Amino acid sequence: MTSPNDNEPAPPAALDAASVERLVAEAEAAFAAAGSTAELKAARIAHTGDRSALALANREIGSLPPADRKDAGRRIGQARGRVNAALASREAEIVETELAQRLADERVDVTLPVELGPQGAAHPVTALIDKIADVFVAMGWEIAEGPEVESEWMNFDALNLHPDHPARAEQDTLFVEPRDRSLVLRTHTSPVQLRALLERPLPVYVVAPGKVYRADELDATHLPVFHQVEGLVVDEGITLGHLMGALEHFAREMFGDIRLRWRPDYFPFTEPSVEVDLECFVCHGESVGNPDRPCRTCRSEGWIEWGGSGVVNPRVLAAAGVDTDRYTGFAFGMGIERTLMFRNGVEDMRDMAEGDVRFSRSLVGEAR
Structure with a gap:
């Protein structure tokens, strides 16, 4: 079962x-x-x-x-x-x-030598602008800035450049369309003088490096876009002697032990006006009258033009509302690219505009 x-x-x-x-x-x-x-x-x-x-x-x-x-x-x-x-x-x-x-x-031996990639560099013009700013800040001056698109009044009229002045023609100045807006790409850094006087209490000690524009051809000695440095002092008792002392100090900081020459000149915004020349840093004047030692740099003249300067025209001060019975001043303006050429022996300004990092690396240390 x-x-x-x-x-x-x-x-x-x-x-x-x-x-x-x-x-x-x-x-x-x-x-x-x-x-x-x-x-x-x-x-x-x-x-x-x-x-x-x-x-x-x-x-x-x-x-x-x-x-x-x-x-x-x-x-x-x-x-x-x-x-x-x-x-x-x-x-x-x-x-x-x-x-x-x-x-x-993935271990890396950090003690082994390595091949570094190419390094960039600050542009020599930028480095020189920083150097110039350091020189004047050390003197107690301030850095001033202004717009690159400027009114005709600021760029010309307030600086005593009358309506028929040749610099106001289109062959020299770049106007912003439409023309009736009366705007230009500033042709110099001098409008910053007016803005500094309008915006700051007196006394004024400013230096204004910046970009400017001209209707120029691009060649070895001209750029349509370049840089200037403008200096302005307005205070009681300022004379031409103060200008000469400031520029001599500036020149020594830029070029070392060098002599300056002062030549009478005319600028609408300064009176009296003087052109500042540098002793030729190649021949040091030894080529003058010496056909056996010609100098291409100064053309055997012994001097090289650096920039313009002078006592501020009272009309410019009055346009900014400054009491001309109490205050006087001086102003100067130099090309930064031109200064770089003198300092570093650059023969062609186009090298400064092409953006080749090899050019920047070769000069940036010297520009400082």
Whole structure:
């Protein structure tokens, strides 16, 4: 006579204790054999994925008699826990090993000599502007600025340049369209004189380096866009002697021990006006009257024109509302590119406009 349990199906072979232990051992061995993150990933999918033997065995628990499901479920759950623990342990080992290897591979010996890439440099004109600013700030002066698009009144009328003055013609000045707006690209930094007098309380000691524009052709000695430095002093008791002392100090800072020559000249915004010449820094005057030693730099004249200067015209002071019975002043203006040519022996102004970093690197140290 048979018992009631004789007709119940036998448990699937994958759920018996020996089979489950074997699956755990196979998973642990596969994890231990994995030598990289990629190999471990393949082993993880094979032994813990949805199609792994343990996952399939877990699905077969439902086919067991109710009395056997609890033990089978505990057995499979413990097995999967051991597999996951082995996977996490091996993953930590591989990550640590790969990190150590990557650090070793990427290690850089900072004591080894290296070939540095080419370095940039400040433009020599910019460096010289900074140098000039330092010279005058050390004297107690201030740096002044003004717009590059200026009104005709500021650029010409307030500086005593009458409407028929040749500098106001289109062959010299760049006008901003439409013409009836009376705006120009400033032709000199002198309008900053007026703005300084209008914006600052007296006395005024300012220097104004900046960009200016002329309708000039680009050649070895001319640029349509270049830089000037304007100096202005307005105070009580200022004379031409104060101007000469300031410019002599400025010249020594720019060129070292050099002589200056003062020549009478005419500028609408100064009266009296003087042109400042530098002693030729090539021949030092020895070429004058000496045909055996001609000098191309000064054309055997012994002097080189540097810039214009003079006592501020009272009309300019009056245009800014300054009491001309109480205050006087002096002003000067020099080309920065021209100064750079004299300091560093640059023969062609076009080199300053082409943006070649080799030119900048060759001069920037000297410009300072």
